[in-house]
Amino acid sequence: MSLGLNERERGTPGALTRQLMDYAEAKRLAAEKDPAARERLARRDDVQPEILYFLAGDESPHVRRAIAENSQSPRYADALLVNDGDDEVRCLLARKIARLAPELKPDQQSLLKKLTLDVLEQLARDQLPRVRQIIAEEVRYLSNLPSDLIKRLARDAELAVCSPVLQFSPLLSDDDLIEIIRSRPVQGALQAIAARNGLGADVSNAVVVAEDEQAVAQLLGNRSAQIREETLDRILDAAPTKEIWHKPLVERDDLSHRAVTRIAKFISASLLAMLEAKHKIAPETTAEVAAAIDRRLSADGMAEEGLPEHRAADLHKEGKLTEDVIVEAIKRGDRDFLVEALALKTGFTPDRVRGVLGSRAPRTIVALCWKAGLGMRTAQQVEIRVANIPPPEVINAKDGIDYPFTGTEMRGFLRMVE
Numbered sequence: 015m016s017l018g019l020n021e022r023e024r025g026t027p028g029a030l031t032r033q034l035m036d037y038a039e040a041k042r043l044a045a046e047k048d049p050a051a052r053e054r055l056a057r058r059d060d061v062q063p064e065i066l067y068f069l070a071g072d073e074s075p076h077v078r079r080a081i082a083e084n085s086q087s088p089r090y091a092d093a094l095l096v097n098d099g100d101d102e103v104r105c106l107l108a109r110k111i112a113r114l115a116p117e118l119k120p121d122q123q124s125l126l127k128k129l130t131l132d133v134l135e136q137l138a139r140d141q142l143p144r145v146r147q148i149i150a151e152e153v154r155y156l157s158n159l160p161s162d163l164i165k166r167l168a169r170d171a172e173l174a175v176c177s178p179v180l181q182f183s184p185l186l187s188d189d190d191l192i193e194i195i196r197s198r199p200v201q202g203a204l205q206a207i208a209a210r211n212g213l214g215a216d217v218s219n220a221v222v223v224a225e226d227e228q229a230v231a232q233l234l235g236n237r238s239a240q241i242r243e244e245t246l247d248r249i250l251d252a253a254p255t256k257e258i259w260h261k262p263l264v265e266r267d268d269l270s271h272r273a274v275t276r277i278a279k280f281i282s283a284s285l286l287a288m289l290e291a292k293h294k295i296a297p298e299t300t301a302e303v304a305a306a307i308d309r310r311l312s313a314d315g316m317a318e319e320g321l322p323e324h325r326a327a328d329l330h331k332e333g334k335l336t337e338d339v340i341v342e343a344i345k346r347g348d349r350d351f352l353v354e355a356l357a358l359k360t361g362f363t364p365d366r367v368r369g370v371l372g373s374r375a376p377r378t379i380v381a382l383c384w385k386a387g388l389g390m391r392t393a394q395q396v397e398i399r400v401a402n403i404p405p406p407e408v409i410n411a412k413d414g415i416d417y418p419f420t421g422t423e424m425r426g427f428l429r430m431v432e
Contacts (some may be wrong), residue, residue, distance in 0.1 A: 020089050021037040022115045023257050033060060034060050034061065034062055035058065035060045035061060035062075036066075037062055039247075040055065040061050040062055040065045041065065043055040044065050044068055044069060045080045046230060049072075049073075049074035049076060049077060051233060052072060052074065052077045053074065053076045053077045053080050054067060055069065056069045056072075056077050056078075056080035056081050056084060057083070057084060057223075058084075058322065059084065059085070059086045061086070063086075063087075063088040063091075064088075064178070065085075065277050066081055066084065066086065066087045066088060066091050067088055067090055067093075067094070069081050069091075070087070070091035070095055071094060075100040075102070075103060078095060078098060078103045079102055079103050080108055081095065082095050082098075082103045082104075082106040082107040082110065083106045083110060085110065085114075089126060089129035089130060089133065090129070091424050092107060092110075092111060092341065093129065093132065093133055096133055096136045096137060099138075101142050101144070101145075104140055104142065104145045104268060105142075105144055105145055105148060105304075107133075107137065107146040108137045108140070108145045108146075108149050108152075108154040109148050109152065111130065111137060111149075112134065112137075112148060112149050112151075112152030112153055113152055114130060114410070115130070115134060115152070115153055115156055115158070115159060116156060116158070118130060118131070118158055118189050119158065127278070129164075131159075131160065133161065134149065134153075134159075135160075135163055137149055138150075138163055138167055139166070139167060140268065141170040143170075143174060143175060145157070146167065146170060146172065146175045147174045149167065150167045150170070150174075150175045150176070150177075150178045150179050151178050151180075151408050153167075154178040154179050154182040154183055155175045155182055155183070156183075156184075156185075156424075157184045157185060158334050159185065161389045162274050164179055164185040164188060165180075165186070166184075166188060168180050168183065168186060168190070168194060169194060169197070169199065170200075171200055172200070173200050173201070173202040173206075174267060176199065176200065176203055176206070177202065177203065177206040177396060178206075179209055180194070180203055180206040180207050180210075181206040181207070181209050182210070185351035188214045188216055191207055191210075191217045191220070192216060192217055192220045194223060195207065195208070195217070195220045195224055196220065196224075198224075202228075204208035204221055204224055204226045204228075204229035204376075205226070205228055205229045205232045207221060207223050208229045208230070208232040208239070209232050209236055210237050210238060210239075211236075211238075212238050212239075212240075213233070213236060213238065213239040213240065214240055215241065215242045215245070216243070218233055218239050218240060218241050218245055219242065219244075219245045221233050222245050222248055222249055223248075227258065227259075228255060228258070230249060230256075230258075231258045231259055231262060234249070234259055234262035234263055234266060235262040235265070237266070237267065241266075241268070241381055243273075244317045245402050246269075246273055249263075250263075250273065250276045251278065253277070253280065254279075254280035257398060257399055258405070260277075260280075260281045260282070260285055263277055263281075264277065264281060264285050264292065265288075265292065266286050269293060274289060274293055277289060281347070282346070282347025282399065283350075283393065284347060284349065286347075301372060318319040318414070319414075322348070322351040322353075322354050323350075323354045323364075325351060326351055326353075326355045326357075326358055326400070327354070327358065328352035329355075329360075330358045331353075335355055335358060335359065335388065337387075337388055337392055339355070340352065340355050340356075340386075340388065340392065341392055341395065342356065343355065344392070344396060344399050344400060345399075347399070349371075349400060352370070352400060353367045353371070354366055355386075356382060356383075359383045359385075359386035359388075360382065360386045362382075366431070369431055370382045370428075370431055371396070371401050372401075373401075373431060374401060375427075375431075376397055376401075376403050376404075376407055376409045377409060377419070377424075378395045378428065378431055379393070379396060379397055379401050379403070379428045379432065380397065380409050380417065380418075380419070380424070380427075381419070381423075381424035381425070381427040381428045382396075382397055382428065384417055384419075384421075385426050389415070390412070390416055390417045390418075391411055391415065391417060392412040393409075393411075393417070394408060394409070394410065394411060397409065
């Protein structure tokens with residue numbers, strides 16, 4: 015059974031300094047017919063390397079899994095398991111080898127380091143995404159690995175594999191990231207890049223040029239990302255119709271006077287208040303912003319004088335409180351008018367309407383819109399723009415236009431907030 019290898023060649027650290035079990039006993043247990051006995055042997059940390067190597071070829075996957083997990087297994091045994099037919103063996107091996115990677119010194123020249131890196135690189139090419147994902151998650155912060163290994167993981171077709179490396183790896187240069195962005199990677203990869211700490215201005219610009227709406231939202235929310243003025247201008251050109259950009263735009267710390275003025279022209283009233291408070295807008299800017307708001311309300315045909323309840327009541331009395339009017343109120347962020355309008359159209363009190371809109375309960379909000387006679391598409395806008403329901407929780411229209419619930423169900427939703 016002996017391989018005729020010295021300790022260094024076997025690739026198992028410190029075996030000579032440990033008290034090992036009796037060799038004859040280990041050999042006897044390795045030949046046991048009971049796989050449970052062999053598995054127990056494979057899990058021990060005082061077994062001779064050649065015995066562990068022998069067990070790496072065992073017919074029982076449970077024995078091979080034990081070898082894959084055993085930190086004392088010689089690297090030659092690990093190399094045998096790289097192509098094992100049992101997925102769990104390779105997953106366990108991937109986690110063990112990846113966790114050994116931080117101990118590899120950049121200037122280290124040894125057979126053990128070479129064997130470890132060879133196993134790591136083979137696992138990074140494994141056909142099972144879960145194996146590659148384990149490697150990516152374990153090595154994402156490391157700076158002592160070959161850059162080619164990290165670049166391969168960063169270009170993986172599975173988001174679960176490439177995302178940890180794209181977001182955290184210090185081995186990816188700005189040029190690497192820009193090249194990956196331009197290669198049109200898997201959906202979600204740009205969001206991972208946009209979330210990187212201290213993202214450079216050139217990479218930020220590449221994210222914006224790629225026109226990935228979710229990635230730009232992530233970029234705007236990344237306080238540490240550098241965004242040049244011309245890049246921000248490009249964002250602001252498209253921002254009026256990109257609702258998910260508005261709040262992270264307002265929350266940025268690096269907005270210029272000109273950017274603040276542009277943003278004020280399309281965000282909701284509630285965000286306008288946040289914009290003014292956060293950026294301590296100067297008097298001249300405040301006047302310019304106020305003028306922009308007036309122009310916007312005039313364009314909407316809603317700059318007439320009067321309290322929201324009076325305007326809503328007048329329109330309702332004249333039969334002009336239509337869905338189009340409500341949609342315009344949603345767009346301009348006129349929440350008070352919207353509350354009064356929904357109260358008039360549902361017969362509920364304004365306080366009850368406010369309670370529903372503030373409940374953050376998508377089904378109840380949708381039911382309120384149904385009660386008001388609005389279409390499901392308008393209900394979606396109320397969910398997103400008024401109630402600030404997170405995108406994953408938004409209830410979407412059935413077949414693109416219809417309510418996804420029955421009238422009985424929606425009446426039940428509304429009774430819950432009575």
